[in-house]
Amino acid sequence: MNLARTTGLAGLGLLVALGAQAETLNSKGARLAPVKVPIAAANVGKTVELGGDVPTASHVMASMPDGRSLQRTNQGYWLPWDGTPASLIDNGFQPTGGLLTFKVLKEDLTQRFLPVTVTVAYRAGGQLKFGVFDVVPE
């Protein structure tokens, strides 16, 4: 395998060390490390560093491979989402020690398409900061 010979391509060095750094969200959207799960008993969460931000609301959304957009309620249910930030429901996650942990899902995913693309977001300083990761099978 000699993919390094693909000269002329920028950024091939990005292929290593995914997920090794502290993860943060930003207003343009951050790519976050995928989360690997046993599909019959998936338990997915995501912790991000706040970098001094003080969240006033937190949100979890999912783009399903069947074309639906969903968002998580603060009770852990998933509802259709129209794709607009204004209609996002506050999940109420609380920061601890400069970190914010999002609960995403805990369920059997054998009936779902995988990967599921999950977006986690919080509002701070008048901005919506968000990041995206894939839930993938182990």
Place this chain on the structure above:
Amino acid sequence: MIGRLWRCALLLPVLLGLSAPTLAQQSLSIAEVQRIIARAVNEAQARGRPATIAVVDRVGNVLGVFAMNGAAATAAVTSGRSVTTGLEGANVPASAAAIAKAVTGAYLSSNGNAFTSRTANQIVQEFFNPLETNQPGGPLFGVQFSQLPCSDLNVRFVAASVNQNIGPKRSPLGLSADPGGMPLYKANILVGGIGVIADAIYGLDRNITDFDTDSDELIAIAGSVGFAAPVGIRANRIAVDGKTLRFADRDIESLVSAPAAAPAFAAINGVLGTVQAVTGYTNGAVIVDGQAFGTAASGYRLDNSGLFADLNGFVLVDGTNTQRFAPRDATDGGLTRAEVTGILRAGLQVANAGRAQIRRPLNDQIHVTLSVVDTAGTVLGVVRTPDGPVFGTDVSLQKARSAAFFSNVAAAADLTAGGFASYVASTRALLGPNALADGFAYAARSIGNLARPFFPDGNSNNQPGPLSRPFPSWSPFSTGLQLDLIANNVVQHLNFVTGASGVDTAVGCTGLPLQVATGMPRLANGLQIFAGGVPVYKNGVLAGAIGISGDGIDQDDMIAFLGTHNAGLQLASGVANAPMALRADNLAPQGIRLRYVSCPFRPFVNDDTQTPCSGK
């Protein structure tokens, strides 16, 4: 005649108001996959060319991969043009190359046309035909970068999931222009494809004026004996722009083995080679049954929602038989679910009335996939005619997203943020200082004008289009912006396949800015650069786009453009094609006017209308 009878059978239940299956269904069994592999191995053994052989079904499920003892583990990517950029020079896994070639044979074909990777070779190069200078580029220029491993539409193989066998599956290398990928048929029904790599080169054939003795192709031909494409629908019975397409350079007369006398699979497995496990594509080293296309188990079935069944519309479904990409409201406040439905229905009506370019028998209707997106690239709806080639599922979405993206005033900013400012600069040097932010409406055809290695297309003395690499560093493996957008996704995926990385490419191609609405970039399954998509406006404001793929590019253009026009008349809600003053054919850099759409002359089967798009 077979096709005409099939079409009558297809329409009869609809006319009678029945909900019976409307697409003849066949599939490959494990024993048949084993027979196909055994016959291919027999030919490879006779030629002394150990090969890697893959068999897939029509929706891209990998049914088996067999590596003969001594077969090269990798294949070198080369166009033979001494190009060193893009994917040129990469060594890719032989299993990935074989799968991509098999997928190409299956995906480009249908029950009305049988195309091979040699056919693909003919229609993706800088001239059509290749090496005929002063001719425009291939009609499917750029299609090789579809079905990408990062596509959000194409399905990933996940063992033990209810969606394990749902298609369309992704391809590790997109579509292939390297001869040795052929479709497989049972009782004249497309059931899959075979892909072979024995020469350790993942390349193409630049000179199509001769007849090669290509070991990959001959081994694939041997494997397909008993499952060969009907002669009457092969590419060499189909012409595009007056040029006959190619199916294969050799036939069974050139085989050095006797396929019918090939040893049983049990006699070769573990002796002449072994079944392979391919990460991301198989559940271990196994051979499995194929799915019957058109059944829910394949991921494609007749619509039962009441929205499209009267037009014989087919939809995509998941493993629970729930529809994927049912019409929905846009995320940007533009198109409503009812408008999306109206656009798709109007497009289906055009397809059902239109005369196919690439199908036999003559006067068969057009078969395609239609996709509608909003300005964020959100999929708002997908529907198909029953027998559209599977490749058009992903490509129709690529075309829609590409048209919506380039027509968006945010295009320049997105490209710059993604690290592609040089392409913005070259486009502005040609089109003006505010190009890609000025609100001009680009059809997929217009984007294609800018993405060819010559501008205008066809003359090798011309400068490159601003979205293309200069010709000395151009090849089908090094196209320009189209490849640069997704190259990291492909490389990361191949590292995952080989085990060099435990992390597969993300869902959603390109490094362009992520959209809150989708969690993905606007071009989430990659950029497409050949015709068949137009932006859609609502009350004069960009609202998204429609993309069509599966037949000739003029037919695809017509369905997109005329479908949108007709939907606008029927809906009376402000939906329309781009205002004429905004269309890219108002741009004439260096005196060369960009093209918007090109509709066929006299395009309908039972209607003498000559130029249905004129004046609209």
